[in-house]
Amino acid sequence: MGVRAVAFWPAAAAVSALELNIPKLIHDGIIDSSGSVLKNQMVQLSPTILAMDSAHFVWACIGDPTTQGIIFYVILKNIRTLKLADWIICNSSNELETSVFNSYPEMLPIGPLLSSNRLGKLVGSYGPKDLDCLVWLDKQPVQSVIYVAFGSITVFDQTQFQELALGLERTNMPFLWVVRRNLTAEPNNAYPKGFKERIQGRGRLSSWAPQQPVLSHPSVACFLGHCGWNSTVEGVSNGVPFLCWPYFADQFTNRSYICDDWKVGLGLEKDENGIIAQGEVKNKIEQLVTVKGYKERALDLKAKVMNSLREDGCSGKNFNNFVKWIKDD
Structure with missing residues (x-):
């Protein structure tokens, strides 16, 4: 149908980056195909991105193993959806997660999105x-x-x-x-x-x-x-x-x-x-x-x-360019 897709990511962009790297984590033997942690170690997705403890992967520190398996399955489905998106709009800012946004250009920070800014x-x-x-x-x-x-x-x-x-x-x-x-x-x-x-x-x-x-x-x-x-x-x-x-x-x-x-x-x-x-x-x-x-x-x-939200700030520019992209498409 030629419909363009955009995803919204409400959590830290680093978490999205982690989930997009699940196939590599499995390949490297850090987790198995069901998400169970095989190696307790610090994991760095790139030399500049925040290191993460494998014991604290999003799906690995919630409830019992059954719950963790269910959440991991849902995350795998989300990953397939994310990969279809032209953009992943993030409630973050370049000032908070510079290294992630430099490594993942498809992620577009337009935040922080605050309830106090609503009209x-x-x-x-x-x-x-x-x-x-x-x-x-x-x-x-x-x-x-x-x-x-x-x-x-x-x-x-x-x-x-x-x-x-x-x-x-x-x-x-x-x-x-x-x-x-x-x-x-x-x-x-x-x-x-x-x-x-x-x-x-x-x-x-x-x-x-x-x-x-x-x-x-x-x-x-x-x-x-x-x-x-x-x-x-x-x-x-x-x-x-x-x-x-x-x-x-x-x-x-x-x-x-x-x-x-x-x-x-x-x-x-x-x-x-x-x-x-x-x-x-x-x-x-x-x-x-x-x-x-x-x-x-x-x-x-x-x-x-907060300066990033200004019209000439990073998030402000990203949002305006995103709206222009929608209108021009």
């Missing part, structure tokens, strides 16, 4: 937003608040939930913590004894927050979260340093970008029991907000990324 009113949300938290933020000192949010899927066991709570309490900093009802398996008995009373006035617990306005608020000092790509792009676009707590899928790649490539955040490490302890939470937060460089680099990256 119309937003419709739909995961849950009712706690708009009063913005009033609470107005009362906090500039760059003093820890914003904590783990998206819509992450679930903590009670031990880990309580360690996070105590770590936030021990910082003696104000914090806004988004606590979905299903964030922990035991929501009715989740918090440490006396926690809510001790943090009253300093800590705010919210069922769901308007993340864009929160991250752009001058009182926010850092963002502790799961490193989903949307949250990563939103944090970068607002110049906010990160505390990285990835769980699965592409979140580990995003953490590597944040900590190793852009150097705008720190990763949280598990102890010998597989827990991120309260002391680790406290110490990393204090390091992030007191050591010079993280905030400065975050603001510098914000300026570069």
Whole structure:
């Protein structure tokens, strides 16, 4: 029929590059034909692209082996579709993933795509937003608040939930913590004894927050979260340093970008029991907000990324050229 095809890629372009290289990973014996990891090693798709841990391949760190196999099968189908596309439009920018876009010219960055840039009113949300938290933020000192949010899927066991709570309490900093009802398996008995009373006035617990306005608020000092790509792009676009707590899928790649490539955040490490302890939470937060460089680099990256959206910026030019390509075709 002669219909041209375009794909939209909402995650980091590096993840798309990884999936397009699955045949080579199989050929090199790093994974088998069902996606199972055969060699635990760092993998670099090119000399300049971010190295990835094979144990953290997108499909290899989700659920049990059966789930991983299903996801790998879906990815293989997606790859066949991607290869039919003339362009892969990406929610990223050349400033964030220069090496990937230099290596894969069919990928076209037009991001960051932010809900705050929409012309119309937003419709739909995961849950009712706690708009009063913005009033609470107005009362906090500039760059003093820890914003904590783990998206819509992450679930903590009670031990880990309580360690996070105590770590936030021990910082003696104000914090806004988004606590979905299903964030922990035991929501009715989740918090440490006396926690809510001790943090009253300093800590705010919210069922769901308007993340864009929160991250752009001058009182926010850092963002502790799961490193989903949307949250990563939103944090970068607002110049906010990160505390990285990835769980699965592409979140580990995003953490590597944040900590190793852009150097705008720190990763949280598990102890010998597989827990991120309260002391680790406290110490990393204090390091992030007191050591010079993280905030400065975050603001510098914000300026570069947001400038790319201008009409004469890389993403702006890419978008306009893409629209012209559609019209001329």
